[in-house]
Amino acid sequence: MNPPRFDARADLGFAWSVKDSFLQYIRSMPDGSIRWGEGASVTRDGQFYFPLTSVSRTPAGLDLQFGGEVRFIAHRGLLAVTLGSPLIRVTRDTAILINGIDGARDELCQIDLPAQTHDDDVLMWLDAPANLTAAGSEMFAGTYAVNEVMAPVTIRIPLGQDAPVPAGTTTLADV
Structure with missing residues (x-):
């Protein structure tokens, strides 16, 4: 069985440029590289884009699952x-960005959600x-401290009864 897809809306997902100083550092290394795949891409603004693959309700809010992978490599690996x-695990006005690499679920960033905006059938932060x-x-080997300000995150998910939500998930009219 194939995972659910949002073929009708390629813009559903989240975009994040991680941290400018980190990207500059990787790019300054003679062997530094940034690679993306598995559905991830780069926006015109240079942010890494992860496509939305599923939405599910939880007792606390919503779990937004995204696809794709971005790798940053330097110093001969x-x-x-x-x-x-x-x-991204969303509660009322905050969210947690969780890395899902190799089946692990490490909470990487606390996200302070601004007021929601809407564009037709798309809910956005x-x-x-x-x-x-x-x-x-720890993922950044302690280079950046706990509570370090990272790049802002933009999230776009379907809204309303007619939104292209995959089978087995919930519409987001009540979010």
Whole structure:
């Protein structure tokens, strides 16, 4: 069975540029590379885009599952950071960005959700501030401290009864 897809709306997902200083550092290394795949891409603004693959309600809010993978590599592989199959767990006005690489579920960033905006059948949180968690700091080998300000996150998910929500998930009219 194939995973659910949102073929009608390629813009559903989340975009994040991680941290400018981190990207500059990787790009400044002679062997530094940034690679993406498995559905992830790069926006015109240089943000990494992860497509929405599923939405599910939880007792606390919503779990937004995204596809794709982005790898940052330098120092002959001694520096290797991978963001893959991310999950954003949304509660009323905050969210947690969770890395899903290799089946692990590490909470990377606390996201402070701004007021929601709507564009027809799409619910959006634009430029949501993100701060590193303890696990996120560890993922960056302690280079960035807990609560370090990271790049803002933009999230776009379907809204309403007619939105292209995959089978087995819930519409988001009540969010």
